[in-house]
Amino acid sequence: MPAIECNNVSIRYKTGDLQQIGLKDFVIKKLTHTYHVEEFWADRDITFSVERGDMLGIVGTNGAGKSTLLKAITGIMVPTRGSVRSEGKVAALLELASGFDNELTVRENTFLRGALLGYTREFMHKKYDDIIAFAELEDFQDYMFKQLSSGMKSRLAFSIACLVEPDILILDEVLSVGDEAFKEKSARRIKGILANGVTGILVSHSVQQVRELCNKCLWLDHGRQVAFGPADVVCNAYSAFLFTPKEQRRLPADEAELTDVSNRFRVAWRIGVKERAHPEDFPYFIDKNETETARIQRLMNIVDRLSPEERQQIEDEIDGVDRNAPPEDTGEITAAQVMADVAIEAEYDEDAD
Amino acid sequence: MIKKLESYKFLFSELVKRDFKKKYKRTVLGMLWSIISPLLNVLVLLMIFKNIFGNNRPHFIIYIFSGTLVMSFYTECTQGCMRSLMANAPIFTKINVPKSLFLISKSVQAYINFGLTLLVYFVFCLCDGLTFGLHTLSLIYPIVMLLLFNIGVGLTLSALFVFFRDIEYLYSIFLLLLNYISAIFYPVDIVPEQYQRLFYLNPVYVFIKYFRIVMIEGYAPSLTIHLIILFDTVLILLIGFFIYKKFNHEFLYYV
16 A cells, blocks of 8 residues: 555646736626636646655656645645545645744744644643754744744744654755754754655755655656656656756656666766766866766767667666765765756756746 | 544644734733723713713613624624634645634634623623523523624635635725614614614624623513524525635635
8 A cells, every 4th residue: 555646636726817806807807708717737647656665756847846746745735636645644844934923932833833733732842842952942932933033943843843753754845944054953853754664755956865865756847747766767867857958958758768868867977977086087078167067968978979888887887886875986976966966956046037 | 523623622722822912912901902992992882872872771881782792703703714814824825734723713712802801791781780690591592603603704704805805895894884783882763663673684783682682671582583593693604614615725826
């Protein structure tokens, strides 16, 4: 029995006249038959299932329908078509800091939020001190919520939400909360929860994070399901997609193409790491001002020119390496990864515009 | 729904607490205002209308108080309910909680206020030489039904308010009108005899009437009045539930 099952989930948003107009315009528009509702499918025919203990990553550019899908899974929204089924208690951390009451104190907000998340009073009394300690807000308990800095707000929200021992944990961009020290602390807390066999869903713009934490991955694009499968395969294909200049991008049409793109990206990435570690072996294309996208493109092109044997050779080399254990040229990988993440962030900002 | 409420008991009490805290935030007198403001309201009406309508009318102050007691609860509760969905939109778009809880907690907060005012009302009745007896117990009926009636109106209004913010302005005008047609500060007999029955079409008036019969005239009202109240309450609750049920999942798109 899967822990979460989505069957052909489609979610339609309504936009158009209905949000802006008041009663008068509504009546006029109805009478003149110009009332106009636009439909917008945030998600279309999403089908996947995850088993207990799985960690699912959801990736996709802005507006892909990730957050909407999460809302359907948590039950905030009812899918327009299809069905969502989930087993057990769901704890969702969506856009953490919103929904607090600015006029109440930190203490009051903590209890209110705890109540909203379905904890009991006894549980909250028992855990209150832990929550405040984890959020590092001991000195601010009686401050008005609006007096907190935005980092503090997110920290508090994270601390309350992460106290649960849920069956399903849903995280929407929450691992980027607070300063570096808190980020590390929260990542550890999440890993701790996940280690107890909890089923998780993580939405993240950092592909690296998905690779690290997830075993399955769902890739959405403009509401459509591009791929669902093992995290490394999907993440590779998605990274390859991100590193392609916008006008040349195309989504993999089927499983075979997905696997192919994923493999090519893997090999390209591997060459890239080598290239950085041993620039003396690659004298002809060191260009300090090369962008990450251009670099990946160049490497992908190299991979395309390789003979199957050469490719196999590099593949074997990769398979011999534990992906999570740092290989010998650690420093370089990290730098490359950081650069990759920066590039993705930039991509994400560009999309937002 | 009762079962649902049971499982959300903690949340419910936190919400009521929140509504109270926010209502009396930065006031020196705090909850005392629940008692003072209806009193002032009664006194103002008394000062103005005593000489016009009340000269030869016994217990005119209780007559007015019965009106403002019901009317102020009705106003506070329905207006609060109307805004409760919009006010809590940031919460229910992020966390999966039954939206009706916000509405009911608001009603309960207004209900507690009403309870305080009711105590003052009884004290006034005593001071005015009115007696309490077994018939006073029949007041439990309108006190319970009024809450249900208000929730029904609140359900309807809150749903409409999500779709059309105009409702807020229209409703405040409606409330003003209701204030005048509910015979709060004037006796019904200033209206020609043949029109006096029309008052019974106004549910708020029927509730007021009930209080007046019990406290001033000193007996339990007729079955007819009970039935009118029952009919009004059930009808408005059904309408409220129907509208709410129908649009429950649509709210997200409009907030």
